Amino acid sequence: MTKLRLAIVGAGPAGIYAADILMKSERAFDVSIDLFDRLPAPYGLVRYGVAPDHPRIKGIINALREVLDRGDIRIFGGVDFGTDITIDDLREHYHAVIFTTGAIRDADLEIPGIDLDGSYGAADFVNWFDGHPDVPREWPLEAKEIAVIGNGNVALDVARMLAKHADDLLPTEIPDNVYRGLKASPVTDVHVFGRRGPMQVKFTPLELRELGEQHDVDMVLHDEDFDYDEASKNAIATNKQVMVIDRILGKWRKEAEEERTPASRRLHLHFYAKPVEVVGEDGKVVGFRYERTRPDGQGGVEGTGEIRELPIQAIYRAVGYFGSPLQGIPFDEHRGVIPNIEGRVQQEDESSPGQFNEQLPGVYASGWIKRGPVGLIGATKSDAMETVQHLIRDQAHWWTPAHPEEQAVVDLLDSRGVRYTDLAGWQRLDAHEIALGAEQERARVKVVPRDEMVEISRGEA
Structure with a gap:
């Protein structure tokens, strides 16, 4: 049986929903998913784009936490795409990638x-x-x-x-x-x-x-x-x-x-x-x-x-x-999105500059970087469903990685000195922030400095 090694770049709602939907979908192959995010903590705009006095957001975070806490999806926080890991690295270690980097x-x-x-x-x-x-x-x-x-x-x-x-x-x-x-x-x-x-x-x-x-x-x-x-x-x-x-x-x-x-x-x-x-x-x-x-x-x-x-x-x-371009990935400067058709990323036609009408094998998009910064959680889930369905059908267009072993990408990041955080690290940081809040009878107190977030997550603080 074929095993799909999938990378998802962006650990906000769009990325987590895409991972969850793929894990629960009917398919003729096993799945192994790694989520990458440039921030040490997950949840994207739910953590960093919504005012703190919106209690209803806690319900969304709880749903995302349940997905991650299952433990069947790996997280690599603090990994910057284009610097710490590149599109060529992903082709070396995965069969496909979904970009869910949002619009920040x-x-x-x-x-x-x-x-x-x-x-x-x-x-x-x-x-x-x-x-x-x-x-x-x-x-x-x-x-x-x-x-x-x-x-x-x-x-x-x-x-x-x-x-x-x-x-x-x-x-x-x-x-x-x-x-x-x-x-x-x-x-x-x-x-x-x-x-x-x-x-x-x-x-x-x-x-x-x-x-x-x-x-x-x-x-x-x-x-x-x-x-x-x-x-x-x-x-x-x-x-x-x-x-x-x-x-x-x-x-x-x-x-x-x-x-x-x-x-x-x-x-x-x-x-x-x-x-x-x-x-x-x-x-x-x-x-x-x-x-x-x-x-x-x-x-x-x-x-x-x-x-x-x-x-x-x-x-x-x-x-x-407005979305931001990603190194080595097509980008529509006018709309601020990765050009795509229903989540399948399109590359520029060499014979027609400015026209994105050729599918880029193995590369997909979901969330705001796919459709632009409109719509709420319901639209994000629909986006993910559409993209994942195309990913499943496109098995013939997947990459052929030279080193798809799960340990290989860990060794790569370690060799480059990337101080990444994992699921256990996020759970450690989450518990730390809640404990800080409890001391002041508050929901939590966020740790703000990046270095401190990483040290707490990695058990070094």
């Missing part, structure tokens, strides 16, 4: 002033407050008035974390350095800007509702944004999610009319606002200029020519994530 950098927002001091990408900020080991420990939180550009869940996460009082995050797994940084923040006002109307937003009702459940933070909306056109009225009448969003926003508008003690912080939602320019002075952000838009009658918006300006001292762009 910010999409560009091409407006004047976006590179000023005080202008940041949301992904970098999320990495900081989630304790990512490869970002600086400190974050410049000196602004009183802040703008967040975007109307998706990430924009709301960023806005909520900026406006929320640090003490209210103590029950979560927020790293100590992040708590100290947020505690010292002088912020009073956070403004969230969306180009379209309130009934065309990309965030979910749950994410929106959480925004208004913060202690000592007032929600501020503007009546001019709620003169609904027919398209918005139809969306409310036909889409349950939109209807719930309308109810939440309506509730906040009514509460704003009630007499009560003002909060010390305010979170403003601005709709029909197209970014025009980040205004600077002496190289620093001092304002945000935008054009007022209006519905175009076809589900979109058009400019009105009315330009407005708001004083701010920091701005965060949350206009989407």
Whole structure:
């Protein structure tokens, strides 16, 4: 019986789901799977891309933990593809590879002033407050008035974390350095800007509702944004999610009319606002200029020519994530994905430059690096299923490795001095973080420095 030795590069949800689905699938061969990740800990964006005050994420992590804890999938953490191990190495030791590296950098927002001091990408900020080991420990939180550009869940996460009082995050797994940084923040006002109307937003009702459940933070909306056109009225009448969003926003508008003690912080939602320019002075952000838009009658918006300006001292762009190229692997620079057809990676046609229409044998993709940074866990599982089904059918196109023995890749990494972490190491680090949290009556306290993560995982600390 043939044995498939499979490498999966990326140990986030996409990679773990792909491994689990393959292990449980009907097939005429045995399977041996190795998961590689450049970080010492698994779970990808679930660990490093979601705000710490989202308890529902724990359910996803528990499901991923169950898969890994079975022990039938090996993990090699702290292994950087392209540096510690290459595509040629994978061909030497495996029959195929699935890339599930996700999308971890910010999409560009091409407006004047976006590179000023005080202008940041949301992904970098999320990495900081989630304790990512490869970002600086400190974050410049000196602004009183802040703008967040975007109307998706990430924009709301960023806005909520900026406006929320640090003490209210103590029950979560927020790293100590992040708590100290947020505690010292002088912020009073956070403004969230969306180009379209309130009934065309990309965030979910749950994410929106959480925004208004913060202690000592007032929600501020503007009546001019709620003169609904027919398209918005139809969306409310036909889409349950939109209807719930309308109810939440309506509730906040009514509460704003009630007499009560003002909060010390305010979170403003601005709709029909197209970014025009980040205004600077002496190289620093001092304002945000935008054009007022209006519905175009076809589900979109058009400019009105009315330009407005708001004083701010920091701005965060949350206009989407973008994939990163991998050494030796085809990459679509326009879409930020590995070019593929249903997970089968496509290479460039030598006779037609720029056209990716030839299957690259043995190479597959799943998750955001396959489809782009859209969709939640359900879409990630569907992605993995589709890719795995093609992998199983493509046995004739698998590589023929010279050294498929399981010990061979271990010897390779050892020979290169790679201080990788394994499943037992992750379990050791996981238990250590939970124990640190228990001392403070918290869920966990993340270990942030990479070296410390590796030392704890390898039993050297």
